[in-house]
Amino acid sequence: MPVPEAVGRPTVLVIAHDYPPFTGSESSSAARWVESIAHDGQTVEIIAPSDTEEEFVHLDAGGNLVHRIAPGRSYAFGALAKLAPALAARVDSRRLRLAARAAEKIFERVHLWNRRILWRETLLSEIALAAPEAATALWQLLRPGASSPRLALRSEPVGAIDLVICTYDRLDELIVSIDSALAEIESAGELGLRMRLRVMYQNADLPERLGGLRSDLLRNPSLSLELSMPPGLTRARNLALASSEADLVVFIDDDVKLGPGFLEAYASAAKRHPEAIGFVGRIESPSEPVVGRPRAIGQVRPTGYVDVNYNSINRDAVYVPVTPMGANMAFRRRRMNRLFGKAWFDAGLTGSAIREESTLALEISRAGEHFVFVPDAALEHFEAVRGGCNNRGRRSTRERIQHRSLESLFLARLYQGTGFLHAAAALRAAVAEVGGAAGSFEKLEASAVHLVGYLGARRRFRKLTHALRSAPRLLKASSSLASGAKLVSRLRARR
Numbered sequence: 217m218p219v220p221e222a223v224g225r226p227t228v229l230v231i232a233h234d235y236p237p238f239t240g241s242e243s244s245s246a247a248r249w250v251e252s253i254a255h256d257g258q259t260v261e262i263i264a265p266s267d268t269e270e271e272f273v274h275l276d277a278g279g280n281l282v283h284r285i286a287p288g289r290s291y292a293f294g295a296l297a298k299l300a301p302a303l304a305a306r307v308d309s310r311r312l313r314l315a316a317r318a319a320e321k322i323f324e325r326v327h328l329w330n331r332r333i334l335w336r337e338t339l340l341s342e343i344a345l346a347a348p349e350a351a352t353a354l355w356q357l358l359r360p361g362a363s364s365p366r367l368a369l370r371s372e373p374v375g376a377i378d379l380v381i382c383t384y385d386r387l388d389e390l391i392v393s394i395d396s397a398l399a400e401i402e403s404a405g406e407l408g409l410r411m412r413l414r415v416m417y418q419n420a421d422l423p424e425r426l427g428g429l430r431s432d433l434l435r436n437p438s439l440s441l442e443l444s445m446p447p448g449l450t451r452a453r454n455l456a457l458a459s460s461e462a463d464l465v466v467f468i469d470d471d472v473k474l475g476p477g478f479l480e481a482y483a484s485a486a487k488r489h490p491e492a493i494g495f496v497g498r499i500e501s502p503s504e505p506v507v508g509r510p511r512a513i514g515q516v517r518p519t520g521y522v523d524v525n526y527n528s529i530n531r532d533a534v535y536v537p538v539t540p541m542g543a544n545m546a547f548r549r550r551r552m553n554r555l556f557g558k559a560w561f562d563a564g565l566t567g568s569a570i571r572e573e574s575t576l577a578l579e580i581s582r583a584g585e586h587f588v589f590v591p592d593a594a595l596e597h598f599e600a601v602r603g604g605c606n607n608r609g610r611r612s613t614r615e616r617i618q619h620r621s622l623e624s625l626f627l628a629r630l631y632q633g634t635g636f637l638h639a640a641a642a643l644r645a646a647v648a649e650v651g652g653a654a655g656s657f658e659k660l661e662a663s664a665v666h667l668v669g670y671l672g673a674r675r676r677f678r679k680l681t682h683a684l685r686s687a688p689r690l691l692k693a694s695s696s697l698a699s700g701a702k703l704v705s706r707l708r709a710r711r
Contacts, residue, residue, distance in 0.1 A: 227330055227584055228253050228260050229338040231318045233311075235264035235282065238274065238533040250280055253337055259584060261330075263321050265314055272511035274533040279491055281536060281586060284511075285321050287313035292320065324518055327634050329538070329581045372548060374486045376410040377479060378462035382444070382452040383470035384418040387425055389600050394433055396474040396595075401438050404479040411479065413439045415470075416456050418447040449542075450561035450572050458558045462549055469543040471600040481592035482546050489534070493551050493585040496537045497544035497593030499526040513537045513589050516574060519644060520627050528591060535589040539577040543597045546590075555583050570622040578630060613665070620669025628673055642670050 230253065232246030250260050259280070266272070266284035276282050290313050297304040326333045379397055383390050394413065401411045417423070423441050427434050434441075444452040453467065464486055468474070478497070485495050496514055504527040511530070512523035514537025526541055552560055556579070565572045577587070624642045631638035646666035653659040 226258055226332050226334050228258050228334045229263065229322065229325060230260060231263045231322070231338065233265060233314060235262050236276070237267060238276070249337070250276075250278065258334070261325065263318050263325075268511075270509065270511045272513070272515060273536040273538070275489075275536060275588070283321060283325070285314075285317045287317050290317040290320065292316045328518065328630055329578070330584065331582060332584060372463065372490065372550060374409065374463040374483050376462040377412075377464045377466060377483065378456070378460050378549075379411065379413045379466045379468065379479070380416065380453070380456045381413070381468055381470050382416045382418070382449055382456070383422070384447050384449075385602065386470050386600060387422070387429070389471035389598055390415070391426070391430060391433070392598075393468065393470050393472050393474075394439065396472070397468070398433075398436060398438055400474050400476075400478045403476070404483070407480060407483055409479075409483060410462075411438065412462075414456055415439065415441050416444045416452040417441055418444050418452060420445070448563065450563045450565055453561050453572075454559040454563060457549070457560060460549055464546055465549050465552075466546040467542060467544075468595065469597060471598040472543060473596045473598075475594035475596070478593050478595065481590050481594075485588060485590040485593070486546075486548070489588045491586075492588040493548050493580060494540065494587045495546040495590050495593065496526065496540040496587050497546070497595065498528065498589075498591045499541060499544050499595060499597050501527070501543075501597035501599050503599060511535065514539050514541070514587075516577075516630075518630075519641060520623065520630065522574065528589070531591065537587050537589050538581065539574040540587060542573050544593065544595050545573065546593070551585070555580070555585075565622060565625075570619055571626040575626055575629060578626075616665050617669050617672065620665055621672035624670045624673035639670075642666070642673075646670075 230246065230249055232244070232249070234244045235246045235250075236244055246262070246264070250262060253260055260278075261281040261283065262276070263283045263285060266286045269286045269288055271284060271286050271289060273281060273283050287310055293304065293308070293313055293316055322338070379401070381390070381393055381397070394415065397413045401413060404411060420443065423434065426441075433439060442455070444455045457465065464482060466479070466482060475498075482495055482497070485492075489495075504524065506527070508525040508528040511525075513525045513528055513535050515523040516538045517523070522539060524541065526537075526544070528535075547560075556576075560576055561572050562575055565575060580586075623645070627641045627645075628638045631641060646663065649666065650659050650662045653662045
């Protein structure tokens with residue numbers, strides 16, 4: 217996947233202790249700063265305290281990104297409390313915790329997600345954490361009067377929508393997906409949009425099998441079947457993009473059922489939010505059967521952990537996921553093409569359906585773009601175990617190593633340019649999984665999987681041929697060591 221150059225408008229990062237919540241209707245010194253900064257040619261991101269321990273991102277009334285942080289989640293204070301609890305208790309204060317967490321968030325935004333931050337306003341606004349009155353006076357001195365307001369982003373109208381399903385080794389679930397998608401296309405016909413369903417199939421006999429069960433589907437003019445070989449999810453997505461002429465491209469899985477108003481919700485969101493390059497819909501699934509917490513939707517933490525929470529119906533703010541989920545996501549095709557050409561997804565990330573969307577989202581954020589969550593674009597995701605990318609159910613050792621390699625590769629990309637930190641993040645993930653393993657053998661096995669997966673990622677996922685050949689020997693040695701440890705324990709117990 218090509219990495220886009222820094223395009224679009226430069227970004228100003230403002231850190232404020234009193235920024236208004238959600239609507240932006242309340243006045244504050246920070247809100248006045250943002251108004252004066254937000255002139256034509258710059259975008260604004262605000263780091264402000266959360267009203268709970270939940271950390272999330274939303275758009276304010278002016279269309280600025282607001283990162284809500286929780287002082288209690290400071291990594292620095294957490295480490296200090298473990299290493300020197302007495303000292304931590306003496307210096308503990310909400311303002312100091314907020315300053316520490318804000319500094320951590322600055323590092324995350326500048327070095328991981330957006331490398332086009334302007335520092336003049338950022339450093340000045342940090343004074344507000346300690347002395348808001350002095351900061352306000354200094355701000356007015358350095359920037360007398362408000363600048364001209366930002367020009368509204370020119371909206372790219374949506375006249376055509378491609379609904380894309382990439383399918384492999386599924387038929388029964390696929391038929392449900394096709395039926396619900398065609399029903400949505402028919403019901404959304406009154407919108408005056410050109411819509412079609414494109415099924416990228418990766419089993420050569422699928423048209424014959426589908427025609428044997430449902431010949432009516434093959435006669436539907438809104439449905440096209442397109443062969444994508446050899447099998448590969450990212451390859452199939454890129455093939456669909458190469459020939460797409462739609463304004464909005466919507467990707468869904470082959471084991472879903474669309475809710476009513478699905479396409480209308482995406483078309484409406486594209487009109488309401490011209491600044492967003494993409495959209496993320498609501499997903500109800502066996503892994504998220506309960507309506508989720510309303511805030512941390514699709515947030516990627518520095519550890520690589522994703523707060524999925526896509527099954528949310530909260531509407532008290534316009535929420536901004538950092539990453540979409542491939543089962544339900546939409547993109548403005550022209551703006552994406554300007555960044556990535558006609559192949560957005562990294563074709564090297566194949567085999568486990570892991571991190572394709574997050575890797576793409578990382579580069580989208582670095583280009584200064586963002587997503588918007590659309591709760592009314594809802595679907596039910598069956599999470600079928602059979603078919604697809606075989607990334608559910610019990611994994612073989614090879615699949616586990618491949619999965620870990622893709623996770624480690626994502627961390628390496630996330631921390632690119634920050635020295636050894638990607639290795640530290642990978643080590644933290646390994647320690648967490650090994651620590652949670654039940655017995656000695658399981659711990660050794662988890663260690664071996666992480667080690668081999670990390671080495672595979674270091675080679676930029678060169679199909680892991682050497683690592684995968686070495687894995688059985690490494691795991692066999694681990695098993696022998698575990699057996700020896702158990703034998704020693706038994707002998708000691710008899711004594």
